[in-house]
Amino acid sequence: MFRVKADVTIDQKKIKAIITRDYDLEVIALERVRAVYKVYTDKGTYGFKNAEELPDLPFIADCLQQIKKNGFNRIPHLLFSKQGELLVHEDGESYFMEHWLKLRELPSHSLPHFTEIGSALAHFHEASCGISKPDSNNPRSQWGTHHSFLIKSKKLLDRWQQDDRYKDDTETWLLRFLRYRCEMALHFIQTAPQDAQYGVWCHNALQHRNLMLDDSNEVWLIDFETLAYRERVWDLAHFLEYHARPLDWHPHACQLFLNTYQVSVKTPIQQQEWNLFFSYLAFPKRLYRRMKRYFGVNNPGSSQLNRFVKTVKREMTKEPCFQTLYTHLVQSE
Structure with missing residues (x-):
């Protein structure tokens, strides 16, 4: 992103x-x-x-105008x-x-609004259908880029694991966890062929500050500077990275949001798409950025290490949610 x-x-x-x-x-x-x-x-x-x-702001404006014409006006x-x-x-x-x-900004505890957000995002994605996708060399074209991102990440991890500078117990633990998650993400994506992925225009930045509520508690989307064409499950995974993490990745909360999205779209998400969704969750960009800030620089310092460890420990709270969600979304189909 x-x-x-x-x-x-x-x-x-x-x-x-x-x-x-x-x-x-x-x-x-x-x-x-x-x-x-x-x-x-x-x-x-x-x-x-x-x-x-x-x-390219005029291009973004044209996309938003077409989305409004297609029925989603809360922008x-x-x-x-x-x-x-x-x-x-x-x-x-x-x-x-x-x-x-x-409007008022979505509260930091956003769980009470998960159904409204799931519905709004589904309708936004539906309204973006039919808008031409950008050329592959356009930075807003991000569909199909996840596999190359994971391969690049794995090569970095291979190099760092062979580097004699990183033999500390904590660094070894971090690298082992990163490799485990990267390989998990690659496993999921290998069962998610690219031609099966449903491309839409994604908001691409679903933090609290970009989700607003009106007097009827309907959800509005703002700040489309990072609008991008990519797989629709990216927006779902990206939303949960911000909003499920404070809830310790409680499976019920995630299911509430995802189920609402599923019943609100004309074409429900299929198993191969869910595999890509899990690939995004397994190795999010947050992990990549943090590993680059530590292993990718000379003498990163103890403060960077502490932040890195904190990020990984938070990421580990996601583990129990994986099996529950996978059983609910994939194995039950």
Whole structure:
């Protein structure tokens, strides 16, 4: 998954000047919210974001417009400038604005909303069907890339296990666990042929802050900067990586979300797709990033080791959930 920064670093005076010049809006007040600005104007409230890493924002906007036409409306509207452009420019950087939705962020304990989220994600995926997939060289095309990612990870682990620098008991334990999980992921994906995978446009960043609730407790999706075309089970696994982990991967919670998704899509997930889902869960990008930060640098230090150990111990809480979910989702079919 690629990461996109939307941080706005220019001062408020310049932001007001840009908005007045390019959008013909009167700025009443600005409020810093994380890395962006909430802009109160005479014609409504908007978000002001950096788009320096989003040269294809018009493409994203077109995808979202088509998703809305296909029936999923719970996504934000992007704002066009006076010149009819989505991107505006100042001092070599690009910015964009979108409507600021009057919603509340999903609470950190998200279990009470798992059914609503499962249903919303299913309908979002259904609405994305029919939108052309990008060329294979487009960074938003991530369908079918998991196998090569696992092969690359396994080669790194092979090299590190043969490296005399990593003979400490803790490092040996970490490498052994990583290899076990990487081989598990490869086993699952070998029983999940690529042509059996259902590709959709995935949100690709289903953290709490990107899931919002309206007054009717319906789920809205925001922040589509990381939108990508890939297998639909990626979004399911990615969601659980953020929302099931605080619940110690309780199988009932995972089943609640996945069952709701299953009954909400026109084409239910088949066994071969579930195998890819388990491959994603077995070796998530979080593990890869953490192993690179420790084994991939010189003299990483004790603090990096402690964070690595903490990550792996958290990952181990997922183990009891694997068999329960596999029995429920695959063996029961």
